[in-house]
Amino acid sequence: MTLRIGLLLALVVTAATPAIAVNPDEMVADAAREARARTISAEVRCMVCQNQSIDDSNAALAKDLRLLVRERITIGDSDEEVLAYLVDRYGEFVLLKPRVNGHTLLLWMSPVLLVLSAVATLVWMSLRRNGPPPPALSEDELAKLDDIVL
Known part of the structure; x- marks a missing residue:
């Protein structure tokens, strides 16, 4: 009985955690840059899903945006410059928390x-x-x- 409750609890906890859509092939090798990319992508709205960040979305456009964020970070853009680039390209709607x-x-x-x-x-x-x-x-x-x- 205790084992069943434990398994049920583990299932509930696992189901309640958000699915992270970032694939290993998208990640940057540098841990600091990857952390910056994850922080930025958590603030950017998936234009397909609209209520998910690109970090959580499995849509093709979200993958493209995640790659674009990592590319801009690798070029040397600051976090603000990356967000400004995305806002210039997609409009203010791309931000989950509008300015x-x-x-x-x-x-x-x-x-x-x-x-x-x-x-x-x-x-x-x-x-x-x-x-x-x-x-x-x-x-x-x-x-x-x-x-x-x-």
């Missing part, structure tokens, strides 16, 4: 704006519900009410 600039300001501010509008709506509804009490009934109105009820 904050004029074009992406609404994207970055939308969570804050959404929370502020929700808070403003709740305050407005609360004030409207708990507004001033209705005016008191006059003696004439109270008499009419007594006639209706009784």
Whole structure:
């Protein structure tokens, strides 16, 4: 029984780990350059899969991009230069985490704006519900009410 639980736990842990699509033939021999390439490729979106980094994707375009990143690092580009090259070539969409600039300001501010509008709506509804009490009934109105009820 314990062996079954252990095997099941090992299966669950193995299934929960992300599949890494980098093939051994793509890797750079220098460990420092390979580490840089892995860091950069984790920040770059696969244009086919769109919600995966090129490091995690098995698509042919992702492989080409991984090779391009390693080629640019081997040439001597810095991490910023490699990312700038990819952005110039494919646009800002290639980055999994877009940079904050004029074009992406609404994207970055939308969570804050959404929370502020929700808070403003709740305050407005609360004030409207708990507004001033209705005016008191006059003696004439109270008499009419007594006639209706009784």
